[in-house]
Amino acid sequence: MQKTAYLQLHRICDQDCIFCAQPTNGKYLNFSEISDQIDYYILQWYTGIIFSGWEPTMSPYFFDTISYCREKNISMRILTNGHMLADADFARRSIDAWLSSYHISLHSHVETIHDAMVKKSWSYRRSLEAMTNILRLGWDLTINITINSYNVTYFPKMISFFLKNFPKIDGFIVNNLETSQITSTYFWVIADLQDIKKIIIPTLDLIVASWKEVRVERVPMCYMRWYEHLSVDVEYTILGDEKYLHYLDDTTTSGVLDSSTHSADYTYWSACKACDLKKICSGIVWIWTHYKESDLYTQKVSKDELDSIIFLSKKYLHRSY
Numbered sequence: 233m234q235k236t237a238y239l240q241l242h243r244i245c246d247q248d249c250i251f252c253a254q255p256t257n258g259k260y261l262n263f264s265e266i267s268d269q270i271d272y273y274i275l276q277w278y279t280g281i282i283f284s285g286w287e288p289t290m291s292p293y294f295f296d297t298i299s300y301c302r303e304k305n306i307s308m309r310i311l312t313n314g315h316m317l318a319d320a321d322f323a324r325r326s327i328d329a330w331l332s333s334y335h336i337s338l339h340s341h342v343e344t345i346h347d348a349m350v351k352k353s354w355s356y357r358r359s360l361e362a363m364t365n366i367l368r369l370g371w372d373l374t375i376n377i378t379i380n381s382y383n384v385t386y387f388p389k390m391i392s393f394f395l396k397n398f399p400k401i402d403g404f405i406v407n408n409l410e411t412s413q414i415t416s417t418y419f420w421v422i423a424d425l426q427d428i429k430k431i432i433i434p435t436l437d438l439i440v441a442s443w444k445e446v447r448v449e450r451v452p453m454c455y456m457r458w459y460e461h462l463s464v465d466v467e468y469t470i471l472g473d474e475k476y477l478h479y480l481d482d483t484t485t486s487g488v489l490d491s492s493t494h495s496a497d498y499t500y501w502s503a504c505k506a507c508d509l510k511k512i513c514s515g516i517v518w519i520w521t522h523y524k525e526s527d528l529y530t531q532k533v534s535k536d537e538l539d540s541i542i543f544l545s546k547k548y549l550h551r552s553y
């Protein structure tokens with residue numbers, strides 16, 4: 233079991249992604265509030281912090297924060313667009329403070345498409361410069377890619393591009409979009425589940441054959457048979473992990489995400505009722521808004537097969553964290 237906290241340092245970002253679930257609202261924590269939050273996690277036996285909001289490297293307290301975490305001996309990971317890390321001195325300073333795990337978000341390997349999605353014409357170039365800096369300095373780099381209507385048709389091609397051009401990356405996080413807070417203007421960015429079904433196995437085949445790490449989020453497990461252990465769902469359902477989500481938002485409450493919240497009744501649909509994977513799959517939320525119940529497929533799984541999925545999950549899932 234792992235306990236990890238997602239900490240938003242502020243809600244300020246230099247991108248304006250069309251599917252952003254929590255857009256810039258100007259809220260921020262000062263350093264005293266940040267250190268209080270970190271102390272609270274330590275008191276509650278959290279062993280890792282993920283800086284996730286909104287662009288953490290833009291916080292004026294960014295370096296003070298990572299130095300504080302280093303002092304407190306708590307592991308750190310960052311989710312970033314990488315723009316600030318395109319500056320080699322900035323990247324080196326963060327690495328000198330022992331920030332050793334970087335997740336850079338990219339939405340396409342086609343520069344014009346990525347830049348159109350984040351509404352900044354220079355974003356792709358700076359993110360790639362950041363990736364080059366991090367890899368040159370020898371630290372862990374994962375690419376986070378959201379599946380969306382722009383990239384879903386060529387997803388495996390995009391993975392091949394990054395594997396070929398950045399062979400030293402650790403791997404990928406492949407996320408279906410968090411749909412609950414996307415405004416109706418941008419519903420069309422949400423990929424069709426049937427399109428996701430077509431690309432998910434070829435994508436995982438490519439990544440696994442390259443001996444890279446991969447985790448898949450918000451993709452129904454019935455689409456990824458034989459790769460169930462790569463679903464983030466098993467962190468909660470099999471490994472009993474706990475994540476604390478800290479929001480800087482008047483409408484979203486901070487709190488713990490665990491198996492009870494991640495696999496709540498409202499995440500399962502008619503096909504899930506008799507599905508043998510329900511024990512380890514968290515289903516999918518708000519299906520009627522964006523998807524159809526007929527997109528899900530009841531699975532029959534033998535006890536041996538289920539045991540083998542559980543074995544693989546325990547063996548591989550925490551390997552890279």
Ligand code: SF4
Pocket residue numbers: 452453454455500501503504507508509510513514515516528529530531
């Ligand atoms: S529980 Fe539901 S979403 Fe999960 S694999 Fe079964 S049918 Fe698919």
